[in-house]
Amino acid sequence: MNTLKQHSRPLLWALCLATGLLLSLWWSAARADDDDDEGHGGERPRAVQMLPAYVQECGACHVPFAPRMLPAASWQRLMKNLPHHFGTDASLEPAEFKQISAWLQQHAGPGGATTAPPEDRITRTRWFMHEHDELPASVWKRASIQKPSNCAACHRQAEQGDYRERFIRVPR
Amino acid sequence: MTHLRLWTLTSCLSWFALGLMPGPALAQDMTPRTTLAHYENLAGQSGVPVRGKVLFTASHGQRWKCTSCHQANPALPGRHASTGKAIEPLAPAASADRFTRLAKTEKWFRRNCQDVLDRSCTDQEKADVLAWLITVKP
Numbered sequence: 001m002n003t004l005k006q007h008s009r010p011l012l013w014a015l016c017l018a019t020g021l022l023l024s025l026w027w028s029a030a031r032a033d034d035d036d037d038e039g040h041g042g043e044r045p046r047a048v049q050m051l052p053a054y055v056q057e058c059g060a061c062h063v064p065f066a067p068r069m070l071p072a073a074s075w076q077r078l079m080k081n082l083p084h085h086f087g088t089d090a091s092l093e094p095a096e097f098k099q100i101s102a103w104l105q106q107h108a109g110p111g112g113a114t115t116a117p118p119e120d121r122i123t124r125t126r127w128f129m130h131e132h133d134e135l136p137a138s139v140w141k142r143a144s145i146q147k148p149s150n151c152a153a154c155h156r157q158a159e160q161g162d163y164r165e166r167f168i169r170v171p172r
Numbered sequence: 173m174t175h176l177r178l179w180t181l182t183s184c185l186s187w188f189a190l191g192l193m194p195g196p197a198l199a200q201d202m203t204p205r206t207t208l209a210h211y212e213n214l215a216g217q218s219g220v221p222v223r224g225k226v227l228f229t230a231s232h233g234q235r236w237k238c239t240s241c242h243q244a245n246p247a248l249p250g251r252h253a254s255t256g257k258a259i260e261p262l263a264p265a266a267s268a269d270r271f272t273r274l275a276k277t278e279k280w281f282r283r284n285c286q287d288v289l290d291r292s293c294t295d296q297e298k299a300d301v302l303a304w305l306i307t308v309k310p
Binding site: 039083086087089090146147149 | 209
């Protein structure tokens with residue numbers, strides 16, 4: 001009896017510690033990247049929180065593409081050329097221009113001028129073509145999808161910049 | 173004064189003060205009619221709906237017309253002519269948010285007139301288009 005009473009407090013502490021350890025292990029496992037079907041080893045960058053001004057301005061006509069999708073040099077060129085943005089005038093007020101430019105530069109993808117895709121098109125980056133190389137060309141022609149830049153057609157959280165596999169659903 | 177009353181008073185005053193602060197560009201500062209009045213004032217003449225309809229629906233020699241994205245009937249939801257993205261109806265009667273922020277109105281006139289007309293719209297043209305859009309019912 002005495003022995004039990006003597007050991008009860010340290011036993012209780014040990015139990016709490018063990019429970020805590022188990023919980024934290026379970027917690028980190030639950031949040032692990034379930035997207036690692038290609039063995040990236042957890043290197044895939046997490047979606048950055050979208051700048052509201054970027055979503056409002058640059059998400060008005062198309063999905064607000066995540067800044068990591070292009071290198072800084074591409075974003076710089078695109079921003080400089082907004083009055084002639086893939087055939088349309090997408091110009092911004094100076095204050096918005098400054099804010100959005102800075103945010104894009106800060107969160108741009110890796111690589112420099114040499115890795116910039118043709119015409120600074122996301123859909124012509126090497127990583128985009130690699131990620132989508134399983135899809136037959138006919139998929140892009142579906143009425144529900146139409147073109148590769150229509151991310152939101154399959155990536156249901158594209159507006160939030162989240163392209164994880166769990167949120168993909170390819171429409172017929 | 174009790175603590176609760178003091179706290180309530182302070183909270184109310186804080187919210188009041190916040191309300192008085194100049195809001196961001198997103199704050200609604202107009203109605204469709206006051207926006208129309210704004211352009212009519214600048215143009216020195218009333219907006220003419222029939223002229224506005226012609227400007228909106230005609231081709232002006234460029235890739236797109238206004239209707240390319242906003243539909244021949246702007247009370248219907250639109251679709252971006254290139255990306256396919258859904259666009260809220262433009263007619264105020266179909267979309268309560270339209271023409272309630274002057275900065276936003278100006279921005280889209282600037283961009284879209286450049287696309288459709290390859291130039292800026294005049295204040296008269298803006299008044300005409302808006303005068304027509306206000307008449308469009310769902």
